Amino acid sequence: MPFDCEVASPPRRGLNDPDVAHTLARLHRDAARRDVHVFARALPAIVAGKFAGRSSFDSAEPYLSKAYIPVSPEFGQLMYVTAVSxxxxxxxxxGSSYGISSIYLAAAAREAGGFFTGSEKDAAKAQVAIANLKDAGLSRWSDIREGDAxxxxxxxxxxxxxxxLDGWKDLYVPVLKLLEPRFAPGAVVFADNIHSFRKTLKPYTDYVGNPGGPYESVVLDVGSGVCLSIWRGDA
Known part of the structure; x- marks a missing residue:
């Protein structure tokens, strides 16, 4: 075989795939611009909430319906690498929202020849998330289900x-318990916003952190706090 013969390069996948990379870059830029305006409008309510003893997120919640509040690129990459490994x-x-985190996860599913399933209660957000997955070239390996998760x-x-887990915080435990019977041995669970919703998510962290329970867990200081758990319930 001659050394100068042309060998076809393998297709680019993962987060370096051009469609994935360009779509994520666009969405992270859009999210940064939109969320600055959203939080500027919410600032008076946040300040008033501080004096009333409410958390910033609780005070800002009425303003957040159109906000992205996405995972950071670093957190998205962490989930992608974890899922691929x-x-x-x-x-x-x-809780797929506009689908930024969904792209990281669907790209990981494609790497394994698998499938990503997201969920989003807001129908308009779900349709945007589906369109964003299509722009990233991931439609074949993904779906977003509308409605109550x-x-x-x-x-x-x-x-x-x-x-x-990144939807309504009081549903973390119910959603987790709904899906537990279908977990593979050693299934990985990421739960976001552990620090920013510390009180609301205490039942969740107590459950996955119970030494006698079915999980091994650690809370990471990533973003607003991330709980990483491994399912040991089948052991």
Whole structure:
């Protein structure tokens, strides 16, 4: 075989895929611009809430319906690398919003020849998330289910290898327990906003942090706090 013969390069995948990289860059730019304006409008309510003993997120919540509040690129990359190293084929997300985190997870699912399933209660956001996954070239490996996650994710088949919790905080435990029977051995669970919703998420951190329970967990100082758990319930 001659040394100067042309060998076809393997297709680029992962986060370096041009469609994935360009879509993520665009969405992170859009999110930064929009969220600055959203939080500027919410600032008076946040200040007033401080005096009333409310958290910043609780005070700003009425203003956040159109905000992205996405995962950071670093956190998205962390989830992507974790899912790829786990060989996660069946990846699920609770709370997809506009689909930024969904792209990181769907790209990981594609690497493993698997599938990503997101969920979003807001129909308009769900449609935008679907369009963003299409722009990233990931439609074939992904889906976003509209409506209440406790209903839309209930028919989901297992085994589930990876779960990301980023929807309504008081639903973290119910969604987790809904999907637990379908977890693969060693399934990975990421839960966001642990620090910013410390009180609301205490039942969740107590559950996954129980030494006698079915998880091994650690809270990471990433973004607004991330709890990383490994499912040991089948052991």
């Amino acid at each position: 786990r060989g996660a084929k069946n990846i699920v997300e609770f 406790l209903e839309s994710l209930a028919p989901l088949d297992g085994p589930i290898d990876f779960l990301f």
